[in-house]
Amino acid sequence: MILLINTDLLVIGGGPAGMTAALKAAKKGAEVIIVERYHELGGQLIKQTHRFFGSKNEQAGTRGIDIAQGLTKEIQNMSEIKVLTEATAQGYYEDKIVTVSYQNKFRKIRAKRIIIATGASEKMMLFLNNDLPGVYGAGAIQTLMNLYGILPGKKVIMVGSGNIGLIVSYQLLQAGVEVKAVIEADSEIGGYLVHASKIRRIGVPIYTGYSVKSAIGESFVKGAEIIKLDRNWQMIAGTERFIKADTICLAVGLRPLVSLLIQADCAMAYVPELGGDVPIRDENLKTTNDQIFVAGDAAGIEEATAAMLEGEIAGLKAATEIGYLSKDAITESRRLKKELRKLRNGPISRNIRKGLSKVRGDDNVKKNRYSHLR
Amino acid sequence: MVILMNEDKIVCRCEDITLKELRDMIADGYTRLDEIKRALRLGMGPCQGDICLEIAAREICRMTDKKMEDIKMPSKRPPVAGIKMSELVGDNQNEK
Numbered sequence A: 001m002i003l004l005i006n007t008d009l010l011v012i013g014g015g016p017a018g019m020t021a022a023l024k025a026a027k028k029g030a031e032v033i034i035v036e037r038y039h040e041l042g043g044q045l046i047k048q049t050h051r052f053f054g055s056k057n058e059q060a061g062t063r064g065i066d067i068a069q070g071l072t073k074e075i076q077n078m079s080e081i082k083v084l085t086e087a088t089a090q091g092y093y094e095d096k097i098v099t100v101s102y103q104n105k106f107r108k109i110r111a112k113r114i115i116i117a118t119g120a121s122e123k124m125m126l127f128l129n130n131d132l133p134g135v136y137g138a139g140a141i142q143t144l145m146n147l148y149g150i151l152p153g154k155k156v157i158m159v160g161s162g163n164i165g166l167i168v169s170y171q172l173l174q175a176g177v178e179v180k181a182v183i184e185a186d187s188e189i190g191g192y193l194v195h196a197s198k199i200r201r202i203g204v205p206i207y208t209g210y211s212v213k214s215a216i217g218e219s220f221v222k223g224a225e226i227i228k229l230d231r232n233w234q235m236i237a238g239t240e241r242f243i244k245a246d247t248i249c250l251a252v253g254l255r256p257l258v259s260l261l262i263q264a265d266c267a268m269a270y271v272p273e274l275g276g277d278v279p280i281r282d283e284n285l286k287t288t289n290d291q292i293f294v295a296g297d298a299a300g301i302e303e304a305t306a307a308m309l310e311g312e313i314a315g316l317k318a319a320t321e322i323g324y325l326s327k328d329a330i331t332e333s334r335r336l337k338k339e340l341r342k343l344r345n346g347p348i349s350r351n352i353r354k355g356l357s358k359v360r361g362d363d364n365v366k367k368n369r370y371s372h373l374r
Numbered sequence B: 001m002v003i004l005m006n007e008d009k010i011v012c013r014c015e016d017i018t019l020k021e022l023r024d025m026i027a028d029g030y031t032r033l034d035e036i037k038r039a040l041r042l043g044m045g046p047c048q049g050d051i052c053l054e055i056a057a058r059e060i061c062r063m064t065d066k067k068m069e070d071i072k073m074p075s076k077r078p079p080v081a082g083i084k085m086s087e088l089v090g091d092n093q094n095e096k
Protein backbone atom coordinates (compact mmCIF):
# COMPACT_ATOMS: atom_id res chain seq x y z
CA MET A 1 0.00 0.00 0.00
CA ILE A 2 1.30 3.43 -0.89
CA LEU A 3 0.87 5.89 1.93
CA LEU A 4 -1.16 9.01 1.22
CA ILE A 5 -0.39 12.10 3.24
CA ASN A 6 -2.66 15.14 3.30
CA THR A 7 -1.42 18.66 4.02
CA ASP A 8 -2.24 22.32 3.39
CA LEU A 9 0.94 23.25 1.56
CA LEU A 10 3.61 21.12 -0.07
CA VAL A 11 6.94 22.81 -0.74
CA ILE A 12 9.21 20.94 -3.17
CA GLY A 13 12.87 21.86 -2.69
CA GLY A 14 14.47 23.07 0.54
CA GLY A 15 16.76 25.80 -0.78
CA PRO A 16 16.40 29.47 0.20
CA ALA A 17 13.21 29.87 -1.86
CA GLY A 18 11.53 26.77 -0.43
CA MET A 19 12.59 27.53 3.15
CA THR A 20 11.27 31.10 3.19
CA ALA A 21 8.07 29.97 1.45
CA ALA A 22 7.44 27.32 4.11
CA LEU A 23 8.22 29.71 6.97
CA LYS A 24 5.96 32.43 5.67
CA ALA A 25 2.99 30.09 5.14
CA ALA A 26 3.50 28.35 8.49
CA LYS A 27 3.61 31.65 10.32
CA LYS A 28 0.16 32.35 8.91
CA GLY A 29 -1.02 29.04 10.34
CA ALA A 30 -0.69 26.67 7.37
CA GLU A 31 0.40 23.10 7.83
CA VAL A 32 3.45 22.61 5.59
CA ILE A 33 5.51 19.69 4.31
CA ILE A 34 8.92 20.36 2.72
CA VAL A 35 10.43 17.61 0.60
CA GLU A 36 14.16 17.95 -0.07
CA ARG A 37 16.14 15.36 -1.99
CA TYR A 38 19.42 16.09 -0.22
CA HIS A 39 20.01 15.01 3.38
CA GLU A 40 19.79 18.53 4.75
CA LEU A 41 18.03 21.79 3.98
CA GLY A 42 19.80 24.77 2.39
CA GLY A 43 20.07 24.10 -1.36
CA GLN A 44 22.92 25.96 -3.01
CA LEU A 45 23.52 27.99 0.14
CA ILE A 46 25.23 25.19 2.05
CA LYS A 47 28.13 25.29 -0.41
CA GLN A 48 28.62 29.05 -0.20
CA THR A 49 31.41 29.97 2.15
CA HIS A 50 31.72 33.53 0.87
CA ARG A 51 29.93 36.64 2.06
CA PHE A 52 26.83 37.20 -0.01
CA PHE A 53 26.11 40.02 -2.39
CA GLY A 54 22.60 41.38 -2.56
CA SER A 55 20.29 43.53 -0.49
CA LYS A 56 20.93 44.33 3.18
CA ASN A 57 17.47 43.20 4.23
CA GLU A 58 18.04 39.83 2.66
CA GLN A 59 21.25 39.29 4.59
CA ALA A 60 23.96 40.56 2.22
CA GLY A 61 27.36 40.29 3.86
CA THR A 62 26.41 37.04 5.58
CA ARG A 63 27.92 33.76 4.39
CA GLY A 64 25.52 31.54 2.44
CA ILE A 65 26.02 28.64 4.81
CA ASP A 66 25.12 30.83 7.80
CA ILE A 67 21.91 32.01 6.10
CA ALA A 68 20.98 28.36 5.50
CA GLN A 69 21.65 27.41 9.11
CA GLY A 70 19.58 30.32 10.41
CA LEU A 71 16.59 29.41 8.26
CA THR A 72 16.93 25.70 9.09
CA LYS A 73 16.84 26.44 12.81
CA GLU A 74 13.81 28.63 12.39
CA ILE A 75 12.05 25.84 10.50
CA GLN A 76 12.90 23.27 13.15
CA ASN A 77 11.21 25.48 15.75
CA MET A 78 7.95 25.62 13.83
CA SER A 79 5.64 22.73 14.71
CA GLU A 80 3.55 23.52 11.61
CA ILE A 81 6.40 22.48 9.30
CA LYS A 82 7.32 18.88 8.66
CA VAL A 83 10.62 18.37 6.83
CA LEU A 84 11.29 15.24 4.78
CA THR A 85 14.94 15.07 3.70
CA GLU A 86 16.35 12.51 1.27
CA ALA A 87 12.91 12.78 -0.26
CA THR A 88 12.63 13.30 -4.01
CA ALA A 89 9.42 14.54 -5.60
CA GLN A 90 9.03 12.17 -8.53
CA GLY A 91 5.89 13.18 -10.34
CA TYR A 92 2.72 15.21 -10.52
CA TYR A 93 -0.46 13.45 -11.58
CA GLU A 94 -3.78 14.56 -12.98
CA ASP A 95 -5.55 13.91 -9.68
CA LYS A 96 -3.35 16.69 -8.22
CA ILE A 97 -1.20 14.29 -6.25
CA VAL A 98 2.59 14.39 -5.99
CA THR A 99 4.58 11.20 -5.58
CA VAL A 100 7.71 11.23 -3.45
CA SER A 101 10.36 8.59 -2.83
CA TYR A 102 11.31 8.79 0.80
CA GLN A 103 13.13 6.30 3.02
CA ASN A 104 12.94 3.62 0.37
CA LYS A 105 9.21 3.99 0.05
CA PHE A 106 6.97 5.63 -2.45
CA ARG A 107 4.54 8.13 -0.91
CA LYS A 108 1.73 10.22 -2.27
CA ILE A 109 1.11 13.72 -1.01
CA ARG A 110 -2.10 15.59 -1.58
CA ALA A 111 -1.81 19.31 -0.84
CA LYS A 112 -4.18 22.21 -1.26
CA ARG A 113 -1.36 24.28 -2.72
CA ILE A 114 2.13 23.38 -3.97
CA ILE A 115 5.19 25.62 -4.23
CA ILE A 116 7.82 24.30 -6.60
CA ALA A 117 11.29 25.56 -5.61
CA THR A 118 13.52 22.93 -7.18
CA GLY A 119 16.34 25.30 -8.16
CA ALA A 120 18.52 24.67 -11.20
CA SER A 121 20.90 22.26 -12.89
CA GLU A 122 24.20 23.06 -14.53
CA LYS A 123 24.64 23.43 -18.25
CA MET A 124 27.14 21.30 -20.07
CA MET A 125 29.51 22.34 -22.82
CA LEU A 126 30.58 20.63 -26.01
CA PHE A 127 34.29 20.12 -26.59
CA LEU A 128 36.45 17.16 -27.48
CA ASN A 129 37.01 14.73 -24.64
CA ASN A 130 34.41 16.44 -22.46
CA ASP A 131 33.76 13.08 -20.80
CA LEU A 132 37.33 12.65 -19.58
CA PRO A 133 37.73 12.18 -15.79
CA GLY A 134 38.83 15.55 -14.43
CA VAL A 135 36.10 17.53 -16.20
CA TYR A 136 33.71 18.74 -13.52
CA GLY A 137 30.78 21.06 -13.14
CA ALA A 138 31.34 23.94 -10.71
CA GLY A 139 28.62 22.54 -8.46
CA ALA A 140 30.42 19.22 -8.10
CA ILE A 141 33.69 21.00 -7.28
CA GLN A 142 31.95 23.03 -4.59
CA THR A 143 30.35 19.93 -3.13
CA LEU A 144 33.68 18.08 -2.99
CA MET A 145 35.59 21.00 -1.58
CA ASN A 146 33.19 22.87 0.67
CA LEU A 147 31.04 20.00 1.95
CA TYR A 148 33.47 17.10 2.07
CA GLY A 149 36.83 18.87 2.28
CA ILE A 150 38.22 17.06 -0.77
CA LEU A 151 40.37 18.90 -3.30
CA PRO A 152 39.31 18.17 -6.89
CA GLY A 153 42.87 18.51 -8.21
CA LYS A 154 46.00 20.63 -8.03
CA LYS A 155 45.77 22.77 -11.17
CA VAL A 156 42.41 23.94 -12.43
CA ILE A 157 41.20 25.65 -15.59
CA MET A 158 37.95 27.49 -14.95
CA VAL A 159 35.58 27.81 -17.89
CA GLY A 160 33.14 30.70 -17.49
CA SER A 161 33.67 34.09 -15.86
CA GLY A 162 30.19 34.67 -14.43
CA ASN A 163 29.87 35.11 -10.69
CA ILE A 164 29.88 31.36 -10.11
CA GLY A 165 33.10 30.86 -12.10
CA LEU A 166 34.77 33.75 -10.31
CA ILE A 167 33.62 32.79 -6.82
CA VAL A 168 34.52 29.13 -7.22
CA SER A 169 37.94 30.18 -8.59
CA TYR A 170 38.47 32.23 -5.46
CA GLN A 171 37.35 29.35 -3.22
CA LEU A 172 39.81 27.05 -5.04
CA LEU A 173 42.61 29.54 -4.49
CA GLN A 174 41.73 29.79 -0.81
CA ALA A 175 41.91 26.00 -0.59
CA GLY A 176 45.44 26.12 -2.00
CA VAL A 177 44.60 24.96 -5.52
CA GLU A 178 46.34 26.67 -8.41
CA VAL A 179 43.87 28.25 -10.83
CA LYS A 180 45.75 28.34 -14.13
CA ALA A 181 43.29 30.50 -16.04
CA VAL A 182 39.70 31.57 -16.37
CA ILE A 183 38.35 31.13 -19.91
CA GLU A 184 35.47 33.25 -21.15
CA ALA A 185 33.88 33.01 -24.62
CA ASP A 186 32.34 36.45 -24.44
CA SER A 187 34.44 39.56 -25.01
CA GLU A 188 33.66 40.74 -21.48
CA ILE A 189 33.84 39.25 -18.01
CA GLY A 190 30.38 38.04 -17.00
CA GLY A 191 30.48 38.46 -13.22
CA TYR A 192 30.90 41.41 -10.87
CA LEU A 193 34.19 43.25 -11.21
CA VAL A 194 34.90 43.03 -7.47
CA HIS A 195 35.11 39.25 -7.79
CA ALA A 196 37.18 39.45 -10.98
CA SER A 197 39.73 41.87 -9.58
CA LYS A 198 40.13 39.72 -6.48
CA ILE A 199 41.37 36.76 -8.48
CA ARG A 200 43.32 38.91 -10.92
CA ARG A 201 45.25 40.42 -8.03
CA ILE A 202 46.36 36.91 -7.09
CA GLY A 203 47.68 36.63 -10.65
CA VAL A 204 45.10 34.43 -12.37
CA PRO A 205 44.81 35.39 -16.05
CA ILE A 206 41.33 35.81 -17.47
CA TYR A 207 41.15 35.03 -21.20
CA THR A 208 38.11 36.69 -22.73
CA GLY A 209 37.11 35.71 -26.27
CA TYR A 210 38.44 32.19 -25.75
CA SER A 211 36.86 28.77 -25.52
CA VAL A 212 37.98 25.22 -24.86
CA LYS A 213 38.66 23.25 -28.02
CA SER A 214 39.50 20.00 -26.33
CA ALA A 215 40.50 18.39 -23.09
CA ILE A 216 43.88 16.71 -23.43
CA GLY A 217 44.71 13.40 -21.82
CA GLU A 218 44.14 9.68 -22.29
CA SER A 219 42.61 8.37 -19.11
CA PHE A 220 42.38 11.65 -17.21
CA VAL A 221 42.78 15.37 -17.83
CA LYS A 222 46.35 16.57 -18.41
CA GLY A 223 45.41 19.95 -19.78
CA ALA A 224 43.24 21.76 -22.24
CA GLU A 225 43.64 23.26 -25.64
CA ILE A 226 42.00 26.65 -25.71
CA ILE A 227 41.25 28.63 -28.83
CA LYS A 228 40.40 32.21 -29.72
CA LEU A 229 36.88 32.99 -30.96
CA ASP A 230 35.81 35.56 -33.50
CA ARG A 231 32.89 37.91 -32.99
CA ASN A 232 30.40 35.22 -33.97
CA TRP A 233 31.88 32.79 -31.48
CA GLN A 234 33.55 30.76 -34.24
CA MET A 235 36.94 29.22 -33.48
CA ILE A 236 39.88 30.89 -35.24
CA ALA A 237 42.17 28.14 -36.53
CA GLY A 238 45.81 28.53 -35.58
CA THR A 239 45.15 30.38 -32.32
CA GLU A 240 45.18 27.24 -30.15
CA ARG A 241 47.24 27.27 -27.01
CA PHE A 242 47.83 24.53 -24.47
CA ILE A 243 47.36 24.97 -20.73
CA LYS A 244 48.56 22.28 -18.37
CA ALA A 245 46.07 21.27 -15.68
CA ASP A 246 44.53 18.20 -14.05
CA THR A 247 41.04 19.61 -13.70
CA ILE A 248 38.67 21.51 -15.98
CA CYS A 249 35.82 23.19 -14.14
CA LEU A 250 32.73 24.17 -16.13
CA ALA A 251 30.76 27.17 -14.90
CA VAL A 252 28.85 27.93 -18.07
CA GLY A 253 25.43 28.63 -16.70
CA LEU A 254 22.42 27.10 -15.01
CA ARG A 255 19.04 25.97 -16.26
CA PRO A 256 15.84 26.00 -14.18
CA LEU A 257 14.68 22.53 -13.08
CA VAL A 258 11.13 22.55 -14.39
CA SER A 259 10.17 18.90 -15.05
CA LEU A 260 7.48 18.88 -12.37
CA LEU A 261 6.00 22.13 -13.66
CA ILE A 262 5.76 20.66 -17.14
CA GLN A 263 4.11 17.54 -15.76
CA ALA A 264 1.62 19.78 -13.98
CA ASP A 265 0.74 21.33 -17.32
CA CYS A 266 1.89 24.82 -16.34
CA ALA A 267 2.28 27.01 -19.44
CA MET A 268 5.98 27.55 -20.12
CA ALA A 269 7.96 30.17 -22.02
CA TYR A 270 11.45 29.85 -23.46
CA VAL A 271 13.34 32.79 -21.98
CA PRO A 272 17.13 32.70 -22.50
CA GLU A 273 17.60 35.63 -20.08
CA LEU A 274 16.24 33.42 -17.28
CA GLY A 275 18.19 30.31 -18.27
CA GLY A 276 15.72 28.41 -20.47
CA ASP A 277 12.14 27.20 -20.13
CA VAL A 278 10.33 28.86 -17.22
CA PRO A 279 6.68 28.91 -16.17
CA ILE A 280 4.37 31.81 -17.01
CA ARG A 281 3.21 33.28 -13.67
CA ASP A 282 1.60 36.31 -12.08
CA GLU A 283 3.18 38.70 -9.59
CA ASN A 284 2.35 36.30 -6.73
CA LEU A 285 4.36 33.59 -8.51
CA LYS A 286 1.19 31.63 -9.28
CA THR A 287 1.52 29.53 -12.44
CA THR A 288 -1.28 28.78 -14.90
CA ASN A 289 -2.14 25.72 -12.77
CA ASP A 290 -4.24 27.16 -9.95
CA GLN A 291 -2.78 24.75 -7.40
CA ILE A 292 0.84 25.59 -8.15
CA PHE A 293 3.32 28.37 -7.38
CA VAL A 294 6.96 28.59 -8.36
CA ALA A 295 9.83 30.38 -6.60
CA GLY A 296 13.59 30.87 -6.83
CA ASP A 297 15.91 29.59 -9.53
CA ALA A 298 13.18 27.23 -10.83
CA ALA A 299 11.35 30.40 -11.91
CA GLY A 300 14.46 31.80 -13.60
CA ILE A 301 18.16 31.89 -12.68
CA GLU A 302 18.78 34.77 -10.33
CA GLU A 303 20.18 35.12 -6.83
CA ALA A 304 19.44 33.84 -3.37
CA THR A 305 18.23 37.27 -2.29
CA ALA A 306 15.55 37.26 -5.00
CA ALA A 307 14.77 33.59 -4.35
CA MET A 308 14.03 34.33 -0.68
CA LEU A 309 11.70 37.20 -1.50
CA GLU A 310 9.89 35.14 -4.12
CA GLY A 311 9.49 32.33 -1.60
CA GLU A 312 7.94 34.70 0.91
CA ILE A 313 5.54 36.20 -1.64
CA ALA A 314 4.41 32.77 -2.85
CA GLY A 315 4.15 31.38 0.69
CA LEU A 316 2.05 34.30 1.83
CA LYS A 317 -0.34 34.05 -1.12
CA ALA A 318 -0.64 30.27 -0.82
CA ALA A 319 -1.56 30.54 2.88
CA THR A 320 -4.21 33.14 2.08
CA GLU A 321 -5.71 30.98 -0.66
CA ILE A 322 -5.82 27.94 1.60
CA GLY A 323 -7.83 30.05 4.03
CA TYR A 324 -5.36 31.41 6.57
CA LEU A 325 -6.37 35.02 6.36
CA SER A 326 -4.53 37.76 8.20
CA LYS A 327 -5.33 41.42 8.13
CA ASP A 328 -1.79 42.53 7.36
CA ALA A 329 -1.35 40.09 4.44
CA ILE A 330 -2.02 42.67 1.74
CA THR A 331 0.38 45.32 3.05
CA GLU A 332 2.96 42.63 3.75
CA SER A 333 2.75 41.27 0.22
CA ARG A 334 2.98 44.77 -1.19
CA ARG A 335 6.10 45.45 0.86
CA LEU A 336 7.77 42.22 -0.32
CA LYS A 337 7.02 42.95 -3.96
CA LYS A 338 8.38 46.46 -3.60
CA GLU A 339 11.56 45.14 -2.09
CA LEU A 340 11.94 42.64 -4.93
CA ARG A 341 11.46 45.41 -7.50
CA LYS A 342 14.09 47.49 -5.76
CA LEU A 343 16.51 44.58 -5.76
CA ARG A 344 16.05 44.18 -9.52
CA ASN A 345 16.32 47.87 -10.25
CA GLY A 346 20.04 48.21 -10.86
CA PRO A 347 21.90 48.05 -14.17
CA ILE A 348 23.15 44.56 -13.25
CA SER A 349 19.59 43.24 -13.38
CA ARG A 350 18.81 44.58 -16.84
CA ASN A 351 18.74 41.09 -18.33
CA ILE A 352 16.55 39.76 -15.53
CA ARG A 353 14.03 42.55 -16.09
CA LYS A 354 13.99 41.81 -19.80
CA GLY A 355 13.44 38.12 -19.09
CA LEU A 356 10.68 38.77 -16.57
CA SER A 357 8.78 40.91 -19.04
CA LYS A 358 8.42 37.74 -21.12
CA VAL A 359 6.80 35.56 -18.47
CA ARG A 360 3.71 37.63 -17.88
CA GLY A 361 0.74 37.93 -20.18
CA ASP A 362 -0.84 35.69 -22.77
CA ASP A 363 1.02 36.89 -25.85
CA ASN A 364 4.11 35.14 -24.54
CA VAL A 365 2.48 31.74 -24.20
CA LYS A 366 2.99 31.05 -27.89
CA LYS A 367 6.66 30.54 -27.18
CA ASN A 368 5.69 27.43 -25.23
CA ARG A 369 7.85 24.59 -26.52
CA TYR A 370 5.65 22.10 -24.68
CA SER A 371 2.28 23.26 -25.99
CA HIS A 372 2.07 20.33 -28.41
CA LEU A 373 1.81 18.04 -25.41
CA ARG A 374 -1.52 19.37 -24.31
CA MET B 1 46.59 7.84 -28.52
CA VAL B 2 43.14 7.84 -30.05
CA ILE B 3 42.68 10.71 -32.47
CA LEU B 4 39.22 12.16 -31.98
CA MET B 5 37.40 13.96 -34.73
CA ASN B 6 35.63 17.20 -34.05
CA GLU B 7 32.27 15.45 -34.10
CA ASP B 8 33.20 12.84 -31.51
CA LYS B 9 32.22 15.21 -28.74
CA ILE B 10 29.75 13.66 -26.35
CA VAL B 11 26.33 15.30 -26.46
CA CYS B 12 24.43 12.95 -24.16
CA ARG B 13 26.61 11.79 -21.30
CA CYS B 14 24.11 9.43 -19.80
CA GLU B 15 23.65 7.44 -22.99
CA ASP B 16 27.08 8.11 -24.55
CA ILE B 17 25.83 9.69 -27.76
CA THR B 18 28.20 11.75 -29.89
CA LEU B 19 27.63 14.93 -31.85
CA LYS B 20 28.26 12.92 -35.02
CA GLU B 21 25.45 10.47 -34.27
CA LEU B 22 23.12 13.37 -33.60
CA ARG B 23 24.10 15.26 -36.75
CA ASP B 24 23.72 12.15 -38.90
CA MET B 25 20.19 11.71 -37.54
CA ILE B 26 19.25 15.31 -38.28
CA ALA B 27 20.78 15.06 -41.76
CA ASP B 28 18.66 11.93 -42.31
CA GLY B 29 15.58 14.04 -41.74
CA TYR B 30 14.93 13.37 -38.06
CA THR B 31 14.34 16.96 -36.99
CA ARG B 32 12.01 16.39 -34.04
CA LEU B 33 13.46 15.78 -30.63
CA ASP B 34 10.97 13.09 -29.67
CA GLU B 35 11.88 11.12 -32.81
CA ILE B 36 15.58 11.51 -32.12
CA LYS B 37 14.98 10.49 -28.52
CA ARG B 38 13.32 7.24 -29.57
CA ALA B 39 15.87 6.44 -32.25
CA LEU B 40 19.06 7.28 -30.33
CA ARG B 41 17.99 7.11 -26.65
CA LEU B 42 19.28 10.69 -26.36
CA GLY B 43 17.59 12.17 -23.31
CA MET B 44 16.56 8.83 -21.86
CA GLY B 45 19.35 8.45 -19.30
CA PRO B 46 19.32 9.06 -15.54
CA CYS B 47 19.17 12.85 -15.97
CA GLN B 48 16.16 12.47 -18.29
CA GLY B 49 17.59 14.93 -20.77
CA ASP B 50 18.21 17.79 -18.36
CA ILE B 51 21.78 17.99 -19.66
CA CYS B 52 21.52 17.07 -23.34
CA LEU B 53 18.12 18.04 -24.77
CA GLU B 54 18.96 21.74 -24.81
CA ILE B 55 22.22 21.10 -26.68
CA ALA B 56 20.42 18.82 -29.14
CA ALA B 57 17.73 21.44 -29.67
CA ARG B 58 20.39 24.01 -30.48
CA GLU B 59 21.96 21.65 -33.02
CA ILE B 60 18.59 21.14 -34.75
CA CYS B 61 18.21 24.94 -34.90
CA ARG B 62 21.63 25.29 -36.44
CA MET B 63 21.13 22.61 -39.07
CA THR B 64 17.53 23.41 -40.03
CA ASP B 65 17.56 27.19 -39.57
CA LYS B 66 14.96 27.23 -36.80
CA LYS B 67 14.63 29.28 -33.60
CA MET B 68 14.94 27.75 -30.15
CA GLU B 69 11.37 28.66 -29.23
CA ASP B 70 10.12 26.73 -32.26
CA ILE B 71 11.68 23.46 -31.19
CA LYS B 72 9.11 21.15 -29.63
CA MET B 73 10.43 19.50 -26.49
CA PRO B 74 9.71 15.84 -25.64
CA SER B 75 7.24 15.32 -22.81
CA LYS B 76 8.42 14.97 -19.22
CA ARG B 77 6.97 12.01 -17.39
CA PRO B 78 7.30 10.80 -13.85
CA PRO B 79 9.49 9.66 -12.22
CA VAL B 80 11.87 12.64 -12.22
CA ALA B 81 14.75 10.52 -10.88
CA GLY B 82 15.55 6.81 -10.70
CA ILE B 83 13.62 4.76 -8.18
CA LYS B 84 14.14 1.28 -6.77
CA MET B 85 11.71 -1.52 -7.50
CA SER B 86 11.34 -2.09 -3.76
CA GLU B 87 10.06 1.47 -3.34
CA LEU B 88 7.21 0.73 -5.66
CA VAL B 89 6.20 -2.76 -4.64
CA GLY B 90 7.26 -2.47 -1.04
CA ASP B 91 9.76 -4.52 0.86
CA ASN B 92 7.89 -7.36 2.57
CA GLN B 93 10.11 -7.39 5.59
CA ASN B 94 9.45 -3.79 6.55
CA GLU B 95 6.02 -3.16 5.18
CA LYS B 96 2.92 -4.09 7.07
Ligand SMILES: Cc1cc2nc3c(=O)[nH]c(=O)nc-3n(C[C@H](O)[C@H](O)[C@H](O)COP(=O)(O)OP(=O)(O)OC[C@H]3O[C@@H](n4cnc5c(N)ncnc54)[C@H](O)[C@@H]3O)c2cc1C
Residues within 6 Å of the ligand: A012, A013, A014, A015, A016, A017, A018, A035, A036, A037, A038, A042, A043, A044, A045, A048, A051, A052, A053, A054, A087, A088, A089, A090, A117, A118, A119, A120, A163, A164, A167, A168, A257, A295, A296, A297, A298, A302, A303, A304, A305, A306, A307, B080
Ligand atom coordinates in the same frame (compact mmCIF):
# COMPACT_ATOMS: atom_id res chain seq x y z
C1 LIG C 1 29.02 29.50 -6.59
C2 LIG C 1 27.74 30.25 -6.33
C3 LIG C 1 27.79 31.47 -5.67
C4 LIG C 1 26.61 32.20 -5.40
N1 LIG C 1 26.71 33.38 -4.73
C5 LIG C 1 25.58 34.09 -4.46
C6 LIG C 1 25.65 35.32 -3.73
O1 LIG C 1 26.73 35.76 -3.31
N2 LIG C 1 24.48 36.00 -3.48
C7 LIG C 1 23.27 35.52 -3.90
O2 LIG C 1 22.24 36.16 -3.64
N3 LIG C 1 23.19 34.35 -4.60
C8 LIG C 1 24.31 33.62 -4.88
N4 LIG C 1 24.22 32.44 -5.59
C9 LIG C 1 22.92 32.02 -6.13
C10 LIG C 1 22.07 31.29 -5.13
O3 LIG C 1 22.79 30.24 -4.51
C11 LIG C 1 20.83 30.71 -5.82
O4 LIG C 1 20.21 31.69 -6.60
C12 LIG C 1 19.83 30.22 -4.79
O5 LIG C 1 20.38 29.17 -4.03
C13 LIG C 1 18.53 29.74 -5.44
O6 LIG C 1 17.69 29.24 -4.46
P1 LIG C 1 16.58 28.15 -4.75
O7 LIG C 1 15.94 27.85 -3.45
O8 LIG C 1 15.73 28.61 -5.85
O9 LIG C 1 17.35 26.88 -5.34
P2 LIG C 1 18.45 25.93 -4.68
O10 LIG C 1 19.27 26.63 -3.69
O11 LIG C 1 19.13 25.30 -5.83
O12 LIG C 1 17.57 24.83 -3.93
C14 LIG C 1 16.75 23.92 -4.60
C15 LIG C 1 16.59 22.69 -3.74
O13 LIG C 1 15.60 21.83 -4.31
C16 LIG C 1 16.02 20.50 -4.17
N5 LIG C 1 15.32 19.70 -5.20
C17 LIG C 1 15.42 19.80 -6.55
N6 LIG C 1 14.61 18.93 -7.16
C18 LIG C 1 13.96 18.26 -6.19
C19 LIG C 1 12.97 17.22 -6.19
N7 LIG C 1 12.47 16.71 -7.33
N8 LIG C 1 12.53 16.75 -4.99
C20 LIG C 1 13.01 17.25 -3.83
N9 LIG C 1 13.94 18.23 -3.77
C21 LIG C 1 14.41 18.74 -4.93
C22 LIG C 1 17.50 20.57 -4.35
O14 LIG C 1 18.15 19.46 -3.76
C23 LIG C 1 17.86 21.88 -3.64
O15 LIG C 1 18.17 21.68 -2.28
C24 LIG C 1 25.37 31.68 -5.84
C25 LIG C 1 25.31 30.44 -6.51
C26 LIG C 1 26.47 29.72 -6.75
C27 LIG C 1 26.37 28.37 -7.45
Ligand code: FES
Residues within 6 Å of the ligand: B011, B012, B013, B014, B015, B042, B043, B044, B045, B046, B047, B048, B049, B050, B051, B052, B053
Ligand atom coordinates in the same frame (compact mmCIF):
# COMPACT_ATOMS: atom_id res chain seq x y z
S1 FES D 1 22.78 13.57 -20.76
FE1 FES D 1 21.31 12.78 -22.08
S2 FES D 1 19.92 11.79 -20.73
FE2 FES D 1 21.40 12.60 -19.40
